[in-house]
Amino acid sequence: MHKPSDAASLAPPLWQQLQACAHALQAVLQGRNHSQALSQVEPRLRPAAQALLFAVLRQWGRTLAVKKLLVQRQPSAEANALLCVGVALVLQEDQAMYPAHTLVSQLVEAAKRHPATKAQAAFINACVRRLLREREVLIAQTNSLPSAQWNAPEWWIQALRRDHPDDWQTLLKASLQAAPMAVRVNTRLISREALQSQWQAQGIASDQAGEVGLLLHQARGVHSLPGFEQGLWSVQDLGAQLAAPTLLSGLQAAPGQRLRVLDACAAPGGKTAHLLELADAEVLALDIDAGRCQRIAENLHRLQLHAEVRAADAAQPSTWWNGQAFDAILLDAPCTASGIVRRHPDIPWLRRASDVAGLAQQQQALLRALWPLLKPGGRLLYCTCSLFKQEGQGQIDSFLVNNTQARLLPSPGQLKPASSANPAGVLDNGLRDHDGFFYALLERRLDA
Numbered sequence: 001m002h003k004p005s006d007a008a009s010l011a012p013p014l015w016q017q018l019q020a021c022a023h024a025l026q027a028v029l030q031g032r033n034h035s036q037a038l039s040q041v042e043p044r045l046r047p048a049a050q051a052l053l054f055a056v057l058r059q060w061g062r063t064l065a066v067k068k069l070l071v072q073r074q075p076s077a078e079a080n081a082l083l084c085v086g087v088a089l090v091l092q093e094d095q096a097m098y099p100a101h102t103l104v105s106q107l108v109e110a111a112k113r114h115p116a117t118k119a120q121a122a123f124i125n126a127c128v129r130r131l132l133r134e135r136e137v138l139i140a141q142t143n144s145l146p147s148a149q150w151n152a153p154e155w156w157i158q159a160l161r162r163d164h165p166d167d168w169q170t171l172l173k174a175s176l177q178a179a180p181m182a183v184r185v186n187t188r189l190i191s192r193e194a195l196q197s198q199w200q201a202q203g204i205a206s207d208q209a210g211e212v213g214l215l216l217h218q219a220r221g222v223h224s225l226p227g228f229e230q231g232l233w234s235v236q237d238l239g240a241q242l243a244a245p246t247l248l249s250g251l252q253a254a255p256g257q258r259l260r261v262l263d264a265c266a267a268p269g270g271k272t273a274h275l276l277e278l279a280d281a282e283v284l285a286l287d288i289d290a291g292r293c294q295r296i297a298e299n300l301h302r303l304q305l306h307a308e309v310r311a312a313d314a315a316q317p318s319t320w321w322n323g324q325a326f327d328a329i330l331l332d333a334p335c336t337a338s339g340i341v342r343r344h345p346d347i348p349w350l351r352r353a354s355d356v357a358g359l360a361q362q363q364q365a366l367l368r369a370l371w372p373l374l375k376p377g378g379r380l381l382y383c384t385c386s387l388f389k390q391e392g393q394g395q396i397d398s399f400l401v402n403n404t405q406a407r408l409l410p411s412p413g414q415l416k417p418a419s420s421a422n423p424a425g426v427l428d429n430g431l432r433d434h435d436g437f438f439y440a441l442l443e444r445r446l447d448a
């Protein structure tokens with residue numbers, strides 16, 4: 001059981017945290033992602049609500065199955081969300097966040113203190129107490145359901161099993177682990193060693209990983225970590241930190257010129273900034289979402305970097321391209337995000353099976369539309385944060401069959417989520433602890 005920290009005495013009462021979590025869960029059940037859902041929660045309750053919400057979502061398959069055995073008639077949406085929070089937290093195995101009696105009394109308190117759940121406090125109490133009494137039996141009754149066993153939707157499990165017959169179970173388990181906080185050092189402003197020593201002097205421990213990354217021993221809010229406002233570092237998974245160096249390595253600008261680089265799906269600008277930290281390049285950063293373009297601009301400003309940022313549909317170059325070919329294109333395409341479930345445990349439950357084909361079609365359209373914008377000898381890095389083949393190797397195989405101008409260069413390929421908690425079974429790519437990504441580096445033949 002996790003011990004309450006010293007700060008626990010300053011934390012809001014647990015019943016308030018449970019209410020906030022249930023509120024956010026209700027929003028996720030209505031189709032909103034966890035960031036949108038948590039943005040509705042009072043800022044003082046947000047970190048605790050997020051920790052609880054993630055714990056609940058990592059037990060979601062089992063929670064749905066067990067709740068079905070406990071409840072004959074679905075209660076109101078508000079009471080259902082609070083009940084589900086209680087069920088999921090009781091189902092946590094060796095990682096229980098709270099002693100059972102505290103949890104139950106605080107759940108009941110949470111129910112009583114809200115007008116929408118007040119009348120169902122006794123019902124929630126009865127359900128959770130029965131679960132505590134019959135926990136092992138109820139779990140055993142749901143064991144035959146893959147969604148309960150793996151805490152993922154059945155179609156998701158099948159897709160991973162089809163695409164990764166040797167390690168689908170390891171991948172499902174890895175997706176349920178919490179991910180460490182990884183940062184990328186802005187080496188234009190400070191060396192990794194200098195930043196790590198500054199943090200160390202303030203009691204903030206980290207390990208070096210990848211080319212310019214640091215993995216924190218303990219996650220913290222960005223504003224409580226020195227150097228964020230000054231642009232010394234950015235939050236970025238180690239797998240994502242491969243994009244910029246993979247695209248740029250081996251590319252040289254023509255004498256007297258800067259590399260012309262297109263970042264086609266750029267928001268919120270993590271990889272755009274990394275490209276600019278590594279190269280004195282002229283970067284055009286596009287994103288179809290104007291609101292998210294604003295975030296690219298803010299991030300670049302904080303990091304003291306510059307790019308041209310435009311809201312545009314990358315699949316329609318006639319609406320934004322000036323006809324000058326690019327030396328390099330980064331296509332970090334929209335995808336199911338099946339590789340980053342450690343950081344987004346809502347994703348499997350928000351996606352539908354049909355989304356995979358729909359997104360694969362968008363990816364194909366983007367790849368086809370952007371390829372002609374590349375100079376002969378130029379390079380395009382195709383990347384998704386997905387584990388599904390249709391969005392990775394499958395996409396590239398069919399592109400290469402239909403495009404004789406393109407050749408595949410040595411590329412990272414499929415990175416699978418890996419962590420120190422599950423070192424065995426998954427091919428580690430030398431980055432220690434990272435999310436799942438797919439990378440393919442394509443070169444346009446010089447004679448093409």
Ligand SMILES: C[S@@+](CC[C@H](N)C(=O)[O-])C[C@H]1O[C@@H](n2cnc3c(N)ncnc32)[C@H](O)[C@@H]1O
Pocket residue numbers: 264265266267268269270271272286287288289292312313314315332333334335366
């Ligand atoms: C995986 S995210 C990009 C993450 C970003 N490269 C980073 O590292 O911070 C995909 C982005 O593609 C954008 N997008 C989707 N369809 C697009 C299109 N047709 N043209 C341009 N951007 C698009 C989405 O708005 C989203 O911001």
